[in-house]
Amino acid sequence: MRKFEVIEKYKHLNPQIPKRATDSSAGYDLAAVEDVTIQPNEIKMIPTGLKVQIPKTEAMFIFARSSIAIKKGLLLSNGVGVVDSDYYNNESNEGHIMVSLLNIRDHEVTIEKGERVAQGIFLTYQKTDDDETGNVARLGGFGSSGK
Numbered sequence: 001m002r003k004f005e006v007i008e009k010y011k012h013l014n015p016q017i018p019k020r021a022t023d024s025s026a027g028y029d030l031a032a033v034e035d036v037t038i039q040p041n042e043i044k045m046i047p048t049g050l051k052v053q054i055p056k057t058e059a060m061f062i063f064a065r066s067s068i069a070i071k072k073g074l075l076l077s078n079g080v081g082v083v084d085s086d087y088y089n090n091e092s093n094e095g096h097i098m099v100s101l102l103n104i105r106d107h108e109v110t111i112e113k114g115e116r117v118a119q120g121i122f123l124t125y126q127k128t129d130d131d132e133t134g135n136v137a138r139l140g141g142f143g144s145s146g147k
């Protein structure tokens with residue numbers, strides 16, 4: 001199953017289900033679910049109001065949209081985001097997909113509700129021959145696996 005869904009507590013804001021721009025576009029455009037203002041040199045997490053079901057053998061990678069960097073001076077602060085399949089419905093934030101942006105301009109920049117800030121691409125990943133991770137389950141959201 002590969003499917004975007006709305007996070008319960010954001011239903012009233014009516015988040016857009018991501019779409020691809022053309023038939024050959026690889027990325028599903030991810031939009032902000034509410035207005036967010038980012039100060040110079042500040043990193044802000046942009047809520048999408050969405051979660052995503054992903055097959056176990058895949059992850060969704062969050063890549064930049066070129067236009068957001070060129071027009072607004074916003075970069076993905078983490079380079080590329082990785083959304084793991086077991087992030088979906090985790091107990092701390094239900095699997096909320098966030099886009100982490102850094103403002104490199106010398107003035108504040110506002111992202112408006114519905115503005116597309118990044119793109120999600122589904123890719124398969126490989127395991128090493130001697131991988132022994134086994135059945136370790138994710139408990140929470142960001143940073144939880146290292147706690």
Ligand SMILES: O=c1ccn([C@H]2C[C@H](O)[C@@H](COP(=O)(O)OP(=O)(O)OP(=O)(O)O)O2)c(=O)[nH]1
Nearest residue numbers: 081082083084087097098141142143144145146
């Ligand atoms: O841009 C991002 C990056 C991550 N995530 C979510 C999905 C991912 O499954 C989870 C954990 O991300 P990651 O593994 O990159 O963070 P970590 O700092 O290594 O935390 P953890 O210990 O939870 O893996 O956070 C996002 O929503 N957006």
